[in-house]
Amino acid sequence: MMRAYLDHNATSPLKPAARQAMLAALEEGGNASSIHSEGRSARNRIEAAREAIAAELGVLTPMVIFTSGGTEANNLALKGLGLDRLIISAIEHPCVREAARASGKPVDLIPVDANGVADLEALKTLLAKPGKALVSLMMANNETGVLQPVAEAAAITHAHGGLLHTDAVQVLGKQPLRFPLIGADLMTLSAHKLGGPLGAGALIIRDGLPLIPLLDGGGQELRRRAGTENAPAIAGFAASLGNLPKEISSLRDNLESLIQAATPAAVFFGKAAPRLSNTTCFALPGLAADTALISLDLDGVSVSSGSACSSGKVGRSHVLAAMGVEENIAKGAIRVSLGWNSSVQDVDQFIAAWKRAATRAKQKAA
Ligand code: PLP
Numbered sequence: 001m002m003r004a005y006l007d008h009n010a011t012s013p014l015k016p017a018a019r020q021a022m023l024a025a026l027e028e029g030g031n032a033s034s035i036h037s038e039g040r041s042a043r044n045r046i047e048a049a050r051e052a053i054a055a056e057l058g059v060l061t062p063m064v065i066f067t068s069g070g071t072e073a074n075n076l077a078l079k080g081l082g083l084d085r086l087i088i089s090a091i092e093h094p095c096v097r098e099a100a101r102a103s104g105k106p107v108d109l110i111p112v113d114a115n116g117v118a119d120l121e122a123l124k125t126l127l128a129k130p131g132k133a134l135v136s137l138m139m140a141n142n143e144t145g146v147l148q149p150v151a152e153a154a155a156i157t158h159a160h161g162g163l164l165h166t167d168a169v170q171v172l173g174k175q176p177l178r179f180p181l182i183g184a185d186l187m188t189l190s191a192h193k194l195g196g197p198l199g200a201g202a203l204i205i206r207d208g209l210p211l212i213p214l215l216d217g218g219g220q221e222l223r224r225r226a227g228t229e230n231a232p233a234i235a236g237f238a239a240s241l242g243n244l245p246k247e248i249s250s251l252r253d254n255l256e257s258l259i260q261a262a263t264p265a266a267v268f269f270g271k272a273a274p275r276l277s278n279t280t281c282f283a284l285p286g287l288a289a290d291t292a293l294i295s296l297d298l299d300g301v302s303v304s305s306g307s308a309c310s311s312g313k314v315g316r317s318h319v320l321a322a323m324g325v326e327e328n329i330a331k332g333a334i335r336v337s338l339g340w341n342s343s344v345q346d347v348d349q350f351i352a353a354w355k356r357a358a359t360r361a362k363q364k365a366a
Contacts, residue, residue, distance in 0.1 A: 001300045004346040004353075008193070008339030009142050009170060009279060010304055014236070015195035015340060021239035022197060025232035032229050033220070042231040049238035053189075056241050057204060058178040065203045065211075065221045066234050070169040070190030071095040072214070073203035076225070077136070077165040077186045079103050080211040084131030087162075089118045089148070090322035091141050096167055097318075100136070110137065115273035116146040116323045123153060127160035138167040139182075143306050143319045143335055144270035145170070145279025154183035163209075169193055169201075173340075174244050174276050179204055191233065195340050196240030200233035248338050249277035251347055255336065256280050258351045263358050267329060269306070269320060278339060281306050283332035287361040292334055295360055299353035306333025 005013060030042035046066070054061045067073045070093075078086065078099040085106040088096055100107045108126045110118050118137055127133060135157045140147050154164040165186040171177050173194025179187055186209070191200040205211060211224050218226035259266050259282060269281045283289070289305035296303060306317045320330040336350065 002345075002349070003300045003302065004349040005302045006336045006338060006342065006346060006350060007302045007304050008342070009145075009335065009337035011192045011198065012173075012195045012339045013341060014197065015240050015242075018191075018196050018236040018240040022232045022236040025235040030231065032231055042229075045231050045235045046229050049234045052238040052241060053202060056177070057187075058180050059204055060207055062222060063179075063204050063207055065205060065224050066229055066237075067201045067203055067225055068199050068230070069192070069201040070167065070188050071201075073188040073190070073201050074136075074165075074167055075099045076203050076211065076214050077188060077205075078134070079214060081134055081163065081186075081209075082212060083134045083163065085129075085133050086136065087123065087126050087133050088136040089138065091116060091118075091143075091319045092136060092138055093142060093167060093169070096136050096138070106131075110135075112322050114324055116141060116144050116270040116319065117273050118148050118153065120149060120152055120156060124156055124160075127157060127162060133157070133160070133162040134165060135162055136165045136167065138170070139177075140168075140170040140174075140276050141270070141319060142170050143317060143333075144281045144323075145276035145337075146270040147171075147274045147276065150184060151182050154185075158183070170276060170279075173240070173242065174278055176243060185209060191237035191240055194240050194242075197233045197236040200230060200237040202237075242340075244278060244338075244340060246277075248342065251342060251344065252278055252280055252338055255338075255347045255350065256282075258347070259354060262351060262355050269323065269325065269333065278342075279335065279337045281333055281335045283329050283334065284358060284361075285329055285332060286365065287332050287358060289332050289334055291361065292332070292357045295357035296350075296353045299349075299356060301350050301353045303350070304335045304337075306330065306335050 030038035032042040074095045086100045087108045089110040157164040163185040166184045167188045169190040185206045187204040189202045192198040215226040
């Protein structure tokens with residue numbers, strides 16, 4: 001059976017160009033800090049990748065700090081600035097929420113509305129409290145795909161003397177992303193969400209902003225990230241750059257119409273807000289997400305529950321809870337996320353499998 005992999009927001013399959021760049025770098029080897037020829041080759045690959053990523057984002061090359069992925073970049077941003085306090089949105093990825101908690105600083109949460117969009121009036125109120133704040137507001141939510149008003153939040157934050165970090169892990173590769181247009185001070189990226197390798201990412205930091213490293217023991221990345229650079233993964237990251245085709249949004253919209261037609265009781269989350277073109281999150285009341293995921297998997301379809309947590313267990317989604325979705329509805333939340341190799345056939349296979357999952361649930365209930 002052909003499988004339909006529709007879980008690109010969890011991780012996207014490796015693009016052929018990324019695989020090629022990685023194989024070449026693996027073959028060549030070398031430590032980028034070495035003076036000899038192999039070392040210089042690895043250094044050249046890394047610096048070429050840095051230039052490509054800097055050009056994609058419209059930044060200077062020293063503003064790109066390579067990390068082991070989005071989780072590390074978020075930790076570096078939240079722990080590395082030495083401000084008095086943190087303000088994060090209620091829908092951030094667990095690696096932002098938990099890094100904020102672990103920083104030991106006071107943390108305030110920006111609420112979201114029923115569509116999952118951060119409340120900027122609430123941000124203003126939080127910024128009025130004493131102490132210089134780092135605000136962390138993601139560009140797009142991984143569960144719902146809902147885009148956040150980050151440029152407005154950055155302007156508000158700067159007017160209050162604070163700094164703004166944005167987790168753009170779900171945006172890179174899906175739509176054009178230009179750091180200067182957003183006005184953020186720091187931005188997190190991850191390679192594996194757009195068809196690059198797992199275990200590679202970057203923190204983009206405004207030129208000249210001092211940063212306390214998380215790791216001690218090496219001068220790499222202009223003393224901001226110690227450890228021998230993963231040249232093959234970094235080369236694969238740069239080779240994976242490129243945005244989704246425009247057709248993805250009509251594929252997603254068509255998928256949503258077909259779901260609604262097959263199961264008219266289905267409820268969609270965040271659909272009224274501006275969203276990424278590839279993501280849909282929905283529930284069919286009475287169909288639990290874990291039951292649906294197993295049924296879909298048996299039919300060759302890979303998707304996530306709305307609350308896909310790292311343990312693989314289906315837990316309560318803090319994102320849907322923050323949007324005020326009732327728990328008995330939220331526990332059925334399913335996320336379908338398309339990507340660079342998604343096709344009409346994948347959508348058809350999903351719909352056929354979805355109909356079977358809904359029928360099985362109905363039969364069980366009867
Ligand atoms: N931020 C968001 C919004 C994500 O969706 C993810 C992926 O799970 C991460 C951060 C973590 O990135 P990584 O898997 O590269 O550590």
